Amino acid sequence: MVDVSIMTATKFHQVSLDDSKKIGESLKDIFGCEINLFYDYELTNSIDIELLPTRTVLPDIIYSDYKEEVVAQTRKSTSKRDFLCNHGDNAMCVNCAPVSPWDPKLLRERGIKYLSFGAFKEKNQRIERLTYRNDCKHTENVKCTRCMDRTIALKQQNYRMIDHVEIDHSKVVDNFISFWRGTGRNRFGFLLGRVKDYERVPLGKTAVVSAIYDPLQENFPDGFIVHEKNCSKIQALLDYLGLCVVGLIYTDLNQKRDYLLSCLEIAAMARFQNDNMFVDEDGKEFNSRFVNLVVRSKDIGVELDAYSVSEQGMVLIGENIIKPCTNKDVFVSTRSIIYLEKNEYDLVVEKNTMRVPVEYLIVDIPHGFSENSMFPSDAYFNPQWGKMKIAKYFTDYNLEKFQCFNVLLYFFLKFNGNNKELCPDMKLLLDAVLGRGSIDTFLQTLMFLKFSESIEMHKKEEWDCQICTYRNLDGADKCEMCETQRNNG
Numbered sequence: 001m002v003d004v005s006i007m008t009a010t011k012f013h014q015v016s017l018d019d020s021k022k023i024g025e026s027l028k029d030i031f032g033c034e035i036n037l038f039y040d041y042e043l044t045n046s047i048d049i050e051l052l053p054t055r056t057v058l059p060d061i062i063y064s065d066y067k068e069e070v071v072a073q074t075r076k077s078t079s080k081r082d083f084l085c086n087h088g089d090n091a092m093c094v095n096c097a098p099v100s101p102w103d104p105k106l107l108r109e110r111g112i113k114y115l116s117f118g119a120f121k122e123k124n125q126r127i128e129r130l131t132y133r134n135d136c137k138h139t140e141n142v143k144c145t146r147c148m149d150r151t152i153a154l155k156q157q158n159y160r161m162i163d164h165v166e167i168d169h170s171k172v173v174d175n176f177i178s179f180w181r182g183t184g185r186n187r188f189g190f191l192l193g194r195v196k197d198y199e200r201v202p203l204g205k206t207a208v209v210s211a212i213y214d215p216l217q218e219n220f221p222d223g224f225i226v227h228e229k230n231c232s233k234i235q236a237l238l239d240y241l242g243l244c245v246v247g248l249i250y251t252d253l254n255q256k257r258d259y260l261l262s263c264l265e266i267a268a269m270a271r272f273q274n275d276n277m278f279v280d281e282d283g284k285e286f287n288s289r290f291v292n293l294v295v296r297s298k299d300i301g302v303e304l305d306a307y308s309v310s311e312q313g314m315v316l317i318g319e320n321i322i323k324p325c326t327n328k329d330v331f332v333s334t335r336s337i338i339y340l341e342k343n344e345y346d347l348v349v350e351k352n353t354m355r356v357p358v359e360y361l362i363v364d365i366p367h368g369f370s371e372n373s374m375f376p377s378d379a380y381f382n383p384q385w386g387k388m389k390i391a392k393y394f395t396d397y398n399l400e401k402f403q404c405f406n407v408l409l410y411f412f413l414k415f416n417g418n419n420k421e422l423c424p425d426m427k428l429l430l431d432a433v434l435g436r437g438s439i440d441t442f443l444q445t446l447m448f449l450k451f452s453e454s455i456e457m458h459k460k461e462e463w464d465c466q467i468c469t470y471r472n473l474d475g476a477d478k479c480e481m482c483e484t485q486r487n488n489g
Contacts, residue, residue: 002016002017002019002053002054002058003015003016003017004016004017004053004058004062005061005062006037006061006062006063006064006066007061007062007063007064007109008064008066013030015027015030017053018053019052019053019054020052021052022049022050022051022052023037023047023048023049023050023051023052023053023056024049024050026053027049031066035064035065035066036049036064036065037049037062037063037064038062038063038064038065039059039062039063040063043063043065047062099202100119100123101115101116101118101119101122101123101202101203102115102119102120102122102123102202106202110200110201112201112202114157114158114159114160114163114363115158115159115160116159116160116163116198116201116202116203116204116205117159117160117161117203117205117287118202118203118204118205119159119202119203119204120158120159122203127286129284129285129286130311130312130315131315131319132152132315132316132319132321132335133319134146134147149335149336150335151335151336151337151338151352152316152321152333152335152336152337152338153337153338153339154312154337154338154339154356154360155312155360156310156360157310157311157312157363160204160308160363160365161205161278161287161288161289161308162195162205162206162207162246162289162291162308162365163198163200163201163204163205163206163365163366164198164200164201164204164205164206164207164365164366164367164368165206165207165209165247165291165293165306165365165366165367165368166206166207166208166209166367166368166369166370167209167367167368167369167370168193168208168209168210168369168370168371168372168373168374169369169370169371169372169373169375169376170369171373171378172209172210172211172212172373173212173249173293173295173304175212175380176189176212176214176249176251176295177251177253177295177302178380179214179219180251180253183219184221184254185219185220185221185224186219186220186221186222186223186224186250186251186252186253186254187214187217187219187224187250187251188214188215188217188224188226188248188249188250189212189213189214189215189248189249189250190212190213190215190230190231190245190247190248190249191207191209191212191245191246191247191248191249191291191293192209192210192211192212192213192231192238192243192244192245192246192405193207193208193209193210193211193243193244193246194207194208194210194242194243194244194246195207195208195244195246195289196208205289207246207247207289207291208246209246209247210243210373210374210375210405211243211374211375211405211406212249212405213231213234213245213405213409215227215228215231216228221254222254222255224250229275230245230275231245233419234409234412234413234419236412236419236420236421236422237408237409237412237422237430240422240427240430241408241430241434245276245290246289246290246291247290247291247292247293248269248272248290248291248292248293249292249293249294249295250293250294250295251295251296252294252295252296252297253295253296253297253302254297255297256297257296257297259328259329260305260307260358260359260362261294261307261358261362262324262328262329262358263324263325263327263328263329263330263331263358264324264328265294266309266313266317266324266331266358266361266362267317267323267324267331269292269307269308269309270309270313270314270317270318270361271317271318272290272292273287273288273290273308273309273314274288274314274317274318276288276289276290286311287311287314288308288314290308291306291307291308291365292306292307292308292309293305293306293367294306294307304367305364305367306364306365306366306367307362307363307364307365308362308363308365309361309362309363310360310361310362310363312360312361313360313361313362316331316333316356316361317331320334321333321334321335322334322356327355328358329357329358330355330356330357330358331355331356331358331361332354332355332356333353333354333355333356334354335354336352336353336354337352337353337354337355337356338350338351338352338353339351339356339357339360341357375403375404375405375433376400376403377400377401377402377403377404377407379393379401379404381393381404381406381407381410382406383406383409383410383413387454387455387458388458390410390455390458391455391456391458391459392459394455397439397443397448397452398439399432399433399439402429402432402433402439402442403433408429408430408433411426411429411447411451412426414451415447415450415451423447425442425445425446425447425448426447428441428442428445429442429447429448463486465479465481465482465484466484467479467482467484468481468482468484470482472486
């Protein structure tokens with residue numbers, strides 16, 4: 001027998017594999033179904049289960065995609081018995097009982113820093129929206145013990161509304177950074193995607209980002225001014241694609257930062273989160289699933305970080321109790337604040353002050369990239385381009401040219417007509433991109449004919465001068481820069 005430790009979605013299993021059977025056969029006898037094994041936590045490097053356990057090197061901990069006992073999502077108890085169980089199939093003991101999603105041992109084994117919101121809600125049962133406003137009924141010139149300003153105790157949030165941010169292709173962010181590469185100015189955008197279950201965290205949620213929408217804005221080397229606070233202008237397009245706004249992203253690439261986030265950045269994030277509150281199944285608003293991505297420079301290249309403002313931070317900023325100041329590391333408070341911190345002797349002491357450190361108000365979120373893009377086109381397209389550049393992009397009209405969110409956005413804004421609903425031709429284009437129709441059907445529509453006619457005259461061949469390398473238009477017989485004849489060199 002070969003003893004191994006298998007880590008599934010919620011717990012460790014200490015199992016013994018029969019060295020006379022294939023690994024897959026032993027696992028089927030133990031778990032009652034076929035499961036796959038992997039060397040790594042990300043479940044990318046698989047183990048050949050057709051081999052005997054003595055014919056392969058097995059690590060100390062093996063990872064599995066076994067989901068039948070994933071109580072993290074189903075919350076249903078299974079009658080699957082552990083090898084330590086001594087009872088029958090209709091009984092349960094501590095070895096086979098479902099694990100609570102907030103179990104400290106489970107979180108410690110999985111390296112989970114924060115509870116998911118689902119686990120936090122299930123543990124606390126009743127959740128009320130935080131507020132520091134009083135609800136006294138007397139007149140404004142009267143004060144009672146209920147409406148007197150009390151000291152506010154800062155608490156670091158121990159749960160996340162979103163447990164992970166998944167960007168479905170690296171080009172989504174790379175194309176967004178292209179604006180900064182070309183102009184040296186920073187950029188702001190809305191993250192478009194969807195929220196789905198995240199099995200790595202009990203009752204967790206992940207925000208899958210498929211595209212970025214650049215709203216109307218003014219851009220500067222040290223910031224930007226956004227003139228659109230939401231994506232209502234393109235809501236009809238998002239609804240048909242099955243996308244929603246899951247967060248924001250911005251670049252800060254023209255300076256070296258020695259801090260995570262400034263008070264001004266956190267205040268802006270909190271305002272967006274307050275405008276995008278999470279509404280539960282009972283219609284109650286609580287916190288926000290809005291995530292914030294920051295692209296900033298590092299020693300070599302750029303780095304991407306994800307954050308959310310805590311519920312307490314959202315309330316304190318939303319109710320104007322704390323405000324940004326010239327010191328980027330703190331907020332100024334209008335009321336007395338107490339919090340815990342370590343002093344110079346490494347002792348935890350209580351501090352009473354009118355300044356709020358920014359670290360108490362943010363929650364970091366892990367993020368990653370996948371290669372399962374909703375819009376697989378790799379080419380960069382800017383909806384603000386002129387017809388010359390658009391004509392250069394559309395060298396042909398195959399499906400891949402249209403499988404880009406910015407291309408769909410261009411057709412929606414320029415040719416759809418009414419932004420509140422989609423015209424039939426626009427639906428044919430979206431169906432082709434989503435795999436529900438053929439692109440040839442769209443190429444026969446009036447919308448496409450208008451588009452192709454508008455750019456056809458701008459489709460001009462270019463040639464490079466062999467002397468000075470200047471790129472000339474096709475109609476020129478000699479170089480516009482050095483006047484060398486086209487075929488001379």
